Amino acid sequence: MPVRFLFICRINDPLPFGEHVPGRFLPEFELYVMLAVARLGDGAYGASVRQEIEGRTGRPVSIGALYAALGRLEAKGYLLTQKADPEPGRRGRPRKYCRLTAAGEDAVAHSAEMLGRMMEGLRLAGDAGGTT
Numbered sequence: 001m002p003v004r005f006l007f008i009c010r011i012n013d014p015l016p017f018g019e020h021v022p023g024r025f026l027p028e029f030e031l032y033v034m035l036a037v038a039r040l041g042d043g044a045y046g047a048s049v050r051q052e053i054e055g056r057t058g059r060p061v062s063i064g065a066l067y068a069a070l071g072r073l074e075a076k077g078y079l080l081t082q083k084a085d086p087e088p089g090r091r092g093r094p095r096k097y098c099r100l101t102a103a104g105e106d107a108v109a110h111s112a113e114m115l116g117r118m119m120e121g122l123r124l125a126g127d128a129g130g131t132t
Contacts (some may be wrong), residue, residue: 026111032057033069034078034108038100044097045084046070070098078104 026034036052037044049070050061073079084095100108 004077026107029112030069033066033073034104035101037079038097038108043100044096063088077101078107089100
């Protein structure tokens with residue numbers, strides 16, 4: 001006989017471990033994208049974001065995955081995008097620049113804080129001093 005679970009949540013119940021805001025937790029790749037956008041400032045567009053992530057992480061980034069993530073982040077209200085005017089002599093579509101919104105900056109700060117909490121006091125194999 002299959003085991004079934006019933007979870008009951010009441011909206012007004014206080015949360016025992018602090019405030020939880022749905023959607024405020026970023027997946028790893030989306031966090032990388034937002035950090036790259038923040039680092040690049042006004043110069044953040046698809047190819048530059050891709051190069052920033054690859055250069056800092058050593059992780060290959062497919063342009064399709066990047067644009068999908070940019071679209072999700074814009075839909076969540078974490079990024080604003082703006083198409084640039086076409087550059088003379090440059091072929092292809094005009095660049096689409098992006099920047100973090102205030103909500104995006106808050107989400108990055110929240111993710112960094114949560115990561116810091118998880119790393120606090122953690123000692124990994126080969127780590128002489130640990131993290132404090």
